Amino acid sequence: MKPILGITMGDPSGNGPEITIKALMKPEIYERCRPVVIGDAVCMEAAASMVEGADGFRIHAIRKVEDAVFAFGTIDVLDMGLVDVSKRLYMKDWKEIEEEVGEEAVKKAYLESHRMCGEAAFQYVKKVIQLAMDGTVDATVTNALNKDYINLAGHHYSGHTEIYADYTGTSHYTMMLAHENLRVVHVSTHVSLREACDRVKKERVLEVIKIADKGCRALGIKNPKIGVAGLNPHCGENGLFGREEIEEIQPAIDEALALGICIPERKPTPPDTVFSKALGGWYDIVVVMYHDQGHIPLKVKGFVYNQERQKWDAVAGINVTLGLPIIRASVDHGTGEGHAGDGSANELSLMNAMDYAIRMAEAKITN
Template structure:
């Protein structure tokens, strides 16, 4: 019973979330490490059994986490009646499916805030479908921040020992430049440092990227490094954080892969996402398929644990049974690690 309960949202039902969830829970070792609970419409999970050809697995419908069996061979589903199966189809932007994905996220946050699940893991949602359903958020991170009342938070992406966090994410590039301010950069450095400590890294080295090419080249290509980023780094150092930079972004990630930094603070969305997906997403051009879609998205600064897949809904091949579950497995592993660490800290206190 010491295994943490993971609340796993099904994501947009028109996407790959239900099928990769079934694939992930087809591994008996998962149940040795955690108690997985799927939050979603049981009709979608039942069809995912068909899509993935897993007739040996059973479904167990529950109304609350305490009713779960948490035994390999049976997938516990906290059922929310969200999908009209007569109107459902895979691979399409649909407000019904956008609402379903949103309601699952809202429910799992409520469960975590109430202490009924130890960590939350999210499958991909479609932002257009969610907004068409009337839920006007830019993504999971903003939903979590809103419903947990969190002001200071950031996104961390991780693949093996490469970790990146962001000063800004789902905004235009023009707006992202305007958001590079000392206080925000300092907040993200602090959050990054704390996250590494929580992952068991005793003396984290926090690399901090510049915004401009060559980290501004002493002001030749911009002054954000001089006026905003460097002062944040100096303040972090004064607080005892090993913050290093501003780093030229074009070499920072190669150095991070080489062990120079435990985590890298990035100034905007793609500065962090591109290197993570280059190493985590592996396409086999000879076979015409993805060999790996790996990586984890973790929201830091929240009062609850949230880890997620680092990919989209894969509408292009949803419902065909070919989706790769590796990113979800990685997200579950991160959630388990963080939940166990949180329990250990609570036990010491």
């Protein structure tokens, strides 16, 4: 049986609806899985009208997953009915609306739109988690939401990862980013750089090494090789400029080695070389110490801007939350506020996320 994928529509004023349409216009998706969108049918219909070639596809609004037809040419949408499209505003329309109604009126209208879209995006995520927890869907895939908007709607989370952890009752988890053969997992993510340094503790580093090993095995990698990045330049040069490698990271590595986890170099690797080694096949995954240490190399590799054409040729890479009792893969980009609503968003990252979710679901079913 092909796995059922629950795909959240993302922020209704973002690029999620249109890239979801583009992804589900590809027949190979239906050859590998049974996709159902968690969102608002009216938003998906509006997105289909702006995507070239989508006029022959039917948006099928359903109330429960069991009513989905899972057939190419029909896009099943579990319709939450949360968005009034007459009040949904795209950021690209700001200037035009401002000229019509004035600055203060447009600010008020956008505030109302942001709050509505934040509430809707949050509820889509909450619903797909519920569907995965009760076994209705085999894996979840999330489009981007706007953190400011969900907080404006009264849901105080810093992102998808924290929502998933809360609603699944998970305390030990981490974010994995991946693009092709480069994968990274984080000791900390959405905190200040100062706080991130303070969070480099033996217990947390060891925990993430274990999660990295388990996550690779969930992808079908039988004997994962793990690289562990240092925190400081040159890994601190034996304590000359930082002792985190000596006092926290190396003890975590030693304990992981004692558990039989494969860390080929048996010590932390300088951050300025660890990713080149990973791309060269030294490791299957790299444990990084903070958000940007992992995000920057992934996005340098996966995000390709064409200066001549003034557009993105590729927005690739995915985000997987490891350590959860359910499968969650996500796009590794934002809502694309400046261009959302014009049909130009690139669906490659969503396609990659769906691929990872399918692979993890198949491995879970097999095991």
